[in-house]
Amino acid sequence: MKRIGVDVGGTFTDLMYWDEDGTIAVHKIPSTPQDPSVATVAGVGELAERVGVSVEALDQFLHGTTVATNIVLEHNGSDVGLITTEGFRDILHIARKKRPLNYSSYQDLPWQKWQLVRRRNRRVVRERINAAGEILTPLDEDGVREQVRVLKANGVRAIAVCFLHAYRNPVHEQAVKRIVEEEYPGVFISLSSEVAPQYREYERFSTTALNAFVGPKVSGYVTNLVDTARESGVRGDVRLMTSAGGLITSRRAVEHPVSLLTSGVVAGLLGGCAIGKASGYESVITLDVGGTSADIGVAADGKLRMKHLLDTRIGDYHAMVPMAEVDTIGAGGGSIAFIDEGGMFRVGPRSAGAVPGPACYARGGTEPTSTDAMVAMGWLREDSFLSGAMRVETDLAIKAIEEHVAAKLGTSVQHAAIGIFQILAHAMTEAISLHSVRKGYDPRDFSLVAEGGAGPLYAWHIAQQLNVPRVIVPAHPGIASAMGLLSTDIRVEVPATVWTSSADPDTDRIAAEIDRLSAQVVEQVTADGLSPDDVVIERSLDCRYIGQGYELRVPAPDGPVDADWVARAAESFHQVHERTYLQRFDDKPVHFVNVRVAAVGKVGHVPLAEVEAGGPDPSGALKATTQTLFWDEGNQPAEFTTNVYDRDRLKAGNVIDGPAIVEQFDSTTIIGPGQRATVDRVGHIIIETSDNSQGGQR
Template sequence: MKRIGVDVGGTFTDLMYWDEDGSVAVHKVPSTPQDPSLATVDGVQQLVDKVGISIDELGHFLHGTTVATNIVLEHNGSEVGLITTEGFRDLLHIARKKRPLNYSSYQDLPWQKWQLVRRRSRRVVPERIDATGEILVPLDEDAVREQVRVLKSQGVRAIAVCFLHAYRNPVHEQVVKRIIQEEFPGVFVSLSSEVAPQYREYERFSTTALNAFVGPKVSNYIDNLANTTREAGVRGDIRLMTSAGGLITSRRAADNPVLLLTSGVVAGLLGGCAIGKASGYPSVITLDVGGTSADIGVAPDGRLRMKHLLDTRIGDYHAMVPMAEVDTIGAGGGSVAFIDEGGMFRVGPRSAGADPGPACYGRGGAEPTSTDAMVAMGWLRANSFLSGAMRVEPELALKAIDEHIASKLGSTVEHAAIGIFQILAHAMTEGISLHSVRKGYDPRDFSLVAEGGAGPLYAWHIAEQLGIPRVIVPHHPGIASAMGLLATDIRVETPATVWTSSADPDTERIAGEFDRLSAQAVEQLAADGLRPEDIVLERSLDCRYIGQGYELRVPAPAGEIDTGWIARAAEAFHDVHERTYRQRFDDKPVHFVNVRVTAIGKVGHVPLAEIEAGGADPSAAIKTTTEALFWTDDNEPRPFTTTVYDRTLLQAGNVITGPAIVEQFDSTTVVGPQQRATIDPVGHIVINTTETQGGQR
């Protein structure tokens, strides 16, 4: 089965091809922000031409995209209407009554300034269901028809339906959906009972409205991409990466686009997990640095950590959908360096993007970027970009740094260039610390996997700063997210609120919900073409102590759900609570809030083949030597004679001593002064940051 993984980033679109015979090929093309599908289809055609196959031989097309995320961040979604329970019209406006600036009377609340649904489009109808699912006020269907007609006259493109306690009984929302389809055919419909069937009114309403906000544009994008690839000859369905780290079909993604909000970001973490396991270091921190941003993930023992559902935000909005613990900061190869109004030297988060790009690209960009700084330091050579397919002009980089930074600070271009690098590296170091040390993980117990086009340029220094013992640079670091697409399974997660406690457990309800969710998840995967023997079910619980306001996710024990099972589940929660907060209260009852079933459809993963072994001497891979800037202990820049290697000629067992530069098609790796790197059996560069050539640091 031939597969291709495509990850669309802000600057480049990355592609990876894999055949079951073990052959692998990668490609990279500039993204087309005006229509991301253009770069996708062009890149696929170029890659299949490169490997010498016909495009109709592709069986699986796997895709990670930032389209949904960009719509939310840029506030350019579709006009949305809302139908809700009488009395709850302004719930989205009120939210949780939190204020970003506690003591300011004059501030814009983001969810009010950029409303998902304008007030005139928030319509109410008589209906009421209580927290047990009992109907207190029957749905007024005539009122529903009237409000749907009002929304149609307003020209909305999507309608969100959010009723109180619909997570316990969805019957009223289902009736409304039928009426909408009769009165307003073709409009995008988002039901809270389908998008986020669990308690917490505001978060459920926000998630459902967000799904409607991005729905029409994302659905059109998916449909256009599916049609374009089908016309080009791709036979298989498109499967898209979700924020939870699994794949879903294009049909399911078009119905629930809110699941795609951190699509491409998670793919990089999954790729890093596969890379770490292949090198024998399963606990990894991933640093995926692209042109616009840096994505940071922490995976102890190679396992994804899931965010708490009250922390799953995208931009200014709550999105109560499963999201892997990956965070993004505005630091990338295109991050612009500038002197602000107060005279401070700053870098990012604004990016030069794909167009015009860094000054050295010669496409009209005049401001210095991180990439220009590394060109000025000699780390990126003029003919090294995309193996020489993309020329850069070093003199333009030097000019931009001099005009915008060095001359204003009264420094040299060399000092300014190193300053740009160090400022951005510090931001990444702080980001890793925030998501490791401050969450109870010691980075010294992990390996740093350097991904993206720029990750291997920064990783050597960041690992030194944090005491991380090694850096792993994968065989194709610039394509790690595309590899992550090829290293994951189809995944469907379905939740339900049970609201019971270990003091007086409703075991019948817990068992019933687990059975219902399991059957629903298996049915969904079967509809996607998976065989029963390829489906694995995982059960989990959202638990808290009585009186707490937040839950923790806990793996559900195996076996029959009885009083013994309840005791084991409570004990598992005590353990997780102690791991998270360093406190446990064994004598307190445990509140079981939600149950979850995750159905995993197993697909064959891309195996990492071993490369040809050689001795310790890497001299056969040397391209040249160059003078590159590094800094001494007093932070003074000085040129170091630096060996430049061709990554494609390195063999397993080769040992590289720093400073060194390793060039390849999709990235460039820097090995710092006094560092030592080895090539492992699968071709990864493993940089040891704690031992120097002469012994311990």
């Protein structure tokens, strides 16, 4: 079995190859934002050549992409038409009546300013189905044909169909789909009963419209990627990462592109879970810092947390699809430092990206970035970037910092460079605190996994700020998301609204929906080429107490749905509610809102081989000694004598005292003053944090 994982970032495209004989190889090339598939396919060919195999020999091609997310954030999706129930034309405009700024009379509501569907393309037809799924008003098929013709004349490229209570009975939406295929062949069609078959009116409309908004471009990208890959010799299908942390086929990605939102960032969390487990630490916080953003994830006991479906937003829009608890902030290696109009010193979220990139890249960039700051501090040496394949220019970094920051603040370049680093590190620290401490987790119970090209440059300092006891720097931190792809199972999940309670449970309804959904997901994964024997069925429930407005996802019991099953399901919810909110109410009935069934196709995860053992002395990997800039207890610039080590020559058992720099192809690791790092048996660097942050030799 030969597998390759490819994660496309804003600046670099990361690749990892794995063979069942134990061969692991990594590669990293600049992304091609105008067409991400160009760098993807080129990187696959280059990595295959490096390991001495033909592209045709690859059995699996796994892919994480930010294409769908970028379309939403940049508001450049396709023109969408909406066909809905008469009287519900403006659901997408009204939304939940929430305002980003409660007390401002003059504010743009994002979902109104950047509409997913313009009002002239929101068309209504006569039909009505009630909450029980009963047809009250038959579908006016002639009216549907008339509205489809209007949308065709308006030039829409996608049509979303959202009828009231279609999640209970999809017959009218399915009839509209047939009519659209007759009247407007080739247009992208998005049905709410297929995309989000569950209650919550506005969120279902928004998700279906989002699916249509990104559909034509994402399906075009995926189709082009598959075709290009096959032309280059790839035999197997391209499987893509979903926001829920599973892989789906390219066919399913084309049909439901909304499931690819946050595709790439989830892979980093999955990779972090595998990395932590290999080093003996189950509970991890992942810090994946790339060129444009930092992704933060928290996995207690190595298990992904799923966001509440009312919190699953992309940019300004609700997307009611399962999403793992990972969040992104605009903080990365390319984040630009500047002085705003009010004289405030800021860093990000604007990024230099891959083109032109940081000033030190000598590709035309003139604004200072966090990468330039670390070059100026001596952390990134001129001939060490990408193992010397890409040279950085210290003079250009210093010039950019001096001109755009230091001169305007009336301070030194050294002060400005340290400020750039600390401002960005503080933003990451606050984001991690938001997703750990403020959600009931103690960072002292976790390990911080440093990922991405820039994660190991920041993790040493952030761990100190949060009192995280250790930092784990994997063997290939810049390729952690690609590794996550190779550590992910195939997963298809579908929901259904059951709307019953533990006080008077409709067990027949719950059982019927579980059976229906189980048959549906098994059919889908077997159609994707998996044997039923290789599929594991997972069941879960969305529950709340009667009177609550929000649900929590809890595991559903196994076995027949009877009174005992209901009691065990209610107890499962009580426990999850208590862990989440420190309260449980055993005397309150539990409301079972949705049931979910997932088919999980288990695949072989990448095993991490042990590295050669050595003693504590790391001198065999020492490559240079240099002067670097940190800061003293008064936060003043201070130079430290710093050893520089070659990551490829480190051995298990080596101990490194900070300050130190460890260089490798895909990243650079900083071990701060007063810290100590040990190389473990699988080659991960374990940095033990210390309150004495400035104990190095000066």
